[in-house]
Every structure is written in C-alpha cells, then in structure tokens.
Amino acid sequence: MKLRGYVFSRPFMNERVPQNIQNLVLRDFCNKNNFKYFLSATEYAMKDSHMILEKTINEIGNLDGIVMYSLRQLPEKKSYRYNLIEALIAKKKVIHFALENKYIDNLSNIELIDEIINIISIQNIQNNFIEKIANWHE
Amino acid sequence: MFLNEFEIKQSRIFFEKGYLISEIQEKESLKYISDFFVNATSSYSTNIKINENFLDTLNDIHNSINVEELNSFRLFIIDSMAKDKKFREHYYFLSKNLLDIVVGNELAMQNRVNLSIQMPNDDSSLLPIHADTWSGDSPFEAVVWMPLVDCYDTKSMYLLSPEHLSKITNFKSGDEKSNDLFEYVKDDVEWIKIDYGQVMIFNQSLPHGNIINTTSETRWSMNCRFKSLFSPYGDKGIGEFFEPITTKPMTKLGLNYNFPF
Numbered sequence A: 001m002k003l004r005g006y007v008f009s010r011p012f013m014n015e016r017v018p019q020n021i022q023n024l025v026l027r028d029f030c031n032k033n034n035f036k037y038f039l040s041a042t043e044y045a046m047k048d049s050h051m052i053l054e055k056t057i058n059e060i061g062n063l064d065g066i067v068m069y070s071l072r073q074l075p076e077k078k079s080y081r082y083n084l085i086e087a088l089i090a091k092k093k094v095i096h097f098a099l100e101n102k103y104i105d106n107l108s109n110i111e112l113i114d115e116i117i118n119i120i121s122i123q124n125i126q127n128n129f130i131e132k133i134a135n136w137h138e
Numbered sequence B: 001m002f003l004n005e006f007e008i009k010q011s012r013i014f015f016e017k018g019y020l021i022s023e024i025q026e027k028e029s030l031k032y033i034s035d036f037f038v039n040a041t042s043s044y045s046t047n048i049k050i051n052e053n054f055l056d057t058l059n060d061i062h063n064s065i066n067v068e069e070l071n072s073f074r075l076f077i078i079d080s081m082a083k084d085k086k087f088r089e090h091y092y093f094l095s096k097n098l099l100d101i102v103v104g105n106e107l108a109m110q111n112r113v114n115l116s117i118q119m120p121n122d123d124s125s126l127l128p129i130h131a132d133t134w135s136g137d138s139p140f141e142a143v144v145w146m147p148l149v150d151c152y153d154t155k156s157m158y159l160l161s162p163e164h165l166s167k168i169t170n171f172k173s174g175d176e177k178s179n180d181l182f183e184y185v186k187d188d189v190e191w192i193k194i195d196y197g198q199v200m201i202f203n204q205s206l207p208h209g210n211i212i213n214t215t216s217e218t219r220w221s222m223n224c225r226f227k228s229l230f231s232p233y234g235d236k237g238i239g240e241f242f243e244p245i246t247t248k249p250m251t252k253l254g255l256n257y258n259f260p261f
C-alpha cells in the first residue's frame, strides 16, 4: 500500500509536535505495517487551514491513500471533516492515523474517530469545570 | 451521595486500602480469556508442556521456556492479545462490577491490555516502586489487574496503602534510586493476595511494584487502565492511548448537537 504522508506545521488541539518527529513516526508506522511511505505534505501554519489536505486529496492519483500523523489534525468542524473524508473515500482511498493506529476506509468506521475528536474538543473547553466539581459540597 | 449500602461499603474499602478485589461474576468472559491463553501458549511452540489443568501450565511455564526466551514469548502473546478483536471487551466485562463502583459507567479504556510474566528468580522484568501518576498518568485513572494464576507473596505485586502514603513525602536520599525508596517503605506495603478467578482494581497513584519472585511458580497477570470518559487526561490521551467504550446516547447526542437556526 502506497501512502502519502501528511504532517502539521502548527499546534493541533493544544498539542505541538516538531515536524521531523511527525515524519519519524510516519516512517516507522509505514515500516511496521509494510506500507510504502511517500514524502509528507506539510499543512499551512494558518489557523484552521486544511488547504494542503484538500490538495493532497485532490492529487492523490494512484497512491492508496494518506497517512496523517494524528487524527487530531482533522478539521474540528464536523461538516468540513466529513466533506474531506467523503471525497477521499469516494476515490476508494484510505486515511491512516499513525499515532492512534487507526484508519478510515469507509463511512461506517468514521464514527469512533468522530467521537474521539468531539471528546477532545469538549475536554479543551471544560477544564475549568473540573474545579467546580472538585469543590462540590456533598 | 446517592449510593446504596453495598456501594458505600465498597467505596470505603477502596479509599482505605487503595484497591478492591472481587470474584469474577462474568464466567463466560473468564472462560474466553482463559481459553485464549491456553491456545496462544500452545500455538507459540510445541515444546511447551500443556497440562490438563490450565493453572499448572501457566505456573510451570518456566520449565518449558527459559528466561532468555521469555521476552519473545511475551511479545508473541501480547501481539495475539492485540489481534484478538474480543479480548478487550471481555476484559471490560469481567471487571465491570468493580468499574461501576470505582470509576463510572461512561468509560475510556486503554487501547492495549498489558501482560506481565514473572518467572521464579528472574530479575529481568521487574517493575521498581512507582506510581503511574509520577510519569504522567492522570490521577483519574484506575488499573484493573487480573491474575491468570493464584498470586501471593513475591509472586504478586505490592501496594503502599493510603495510610502510609505520607511517609514517602519524608523520603530523602542522596542517590534517588527507587530501590532505596522501596527499602524505606517495605514494611508498610501490602502484598496482594489474589487468586485466579478474581479481579482487582487499584488506585495507580499509590506507589506499587514487584520484586524478584522467590516462589517456585511463575506469575501471570494482566493490567489495563480505565477512566471516566470526561475526566481530565494526563500524558496518555484519548485516541492514541485510551478509547471510549461505553458512550451513552445522551452524550452522543450532546457531542453532535447543533442549534437548528
């Protein structure tokens, strides 16, 4: 299976990983799974941009899909996320997430990935809520 | 708190001792996991002596596999565990009654169940005294620990109970080797006595570990972390380490809610 790498040049969901480390992880992931790794596309640093991901999907050609460093790099906005993944799946391609060791190859296995992204988004909002529960009087 | 008498009693024990042990009620899950180990062990090599009694096979595994071979054997089994689609689900089912009391009913579970094999007198796979929180785990995580053989004394693990926890804040040492920390608290730790057919949940933020197994039997145990889905995450995040396993309908709806206009 031939996969195009995809890494980020900005923090994603409160995390930051240097690009060379992201690439190392992709290379290792592909080696372990006997995938052929094609040099990574690097997303723009602009907030919320996924222009490079769009471009990578459009130009996927005869590769089998994309290997993304983490599912946290998918668009946070659900409709946009679905549009991109649907476009990829319509081409009968797959998207792998190296860090989480998961993949989407049809619309039915998007659900778990979606749930995880939603939970992370909520976590990032609710952190000050924890303090209130901790101080709750019984 | 709106807890029934049983829950109150169990919670109190957990606070006091740092762990709870229960008989496994889900016999089907226990059977599934036990059968898995019989099959995985015998498919590793025909040299392994398979006894009629499952416990004898595992207890005596050091007679069929030597310490040098132990790591590749362990990796083989762990790999088979990861490939088995039902394994984690059964692991959850057999600990569900404890999780309901200690953690919650909307849970995240570690992606992989760990396996530990401690042969008699083997010093190559020891876990020195530590609390998982000291290396980045969230204090909201609990560990479900399940033995595949009867465990006692040094064949088991030890836990420093909450009443002695304050002692380690006084620990100061020129050289910070954790063995010294163990020496410092070794009279206060509790060696967990637990049999095959039972399961334990313990608070991983209490110091724990093991030392050389000086019994004549091999210890086999599994461990896996669980946490409340919406509790704070530490270094081990959702997705790459934990996965939601029991998300409820209202949560699913809430996560996907949009105002209509």
Ligand SMILES: [Fe+2]
Pocket (backbone or CB within 6 Å): B130, B131, B132, B204, B208
């Ligand atoms: Fe631990």
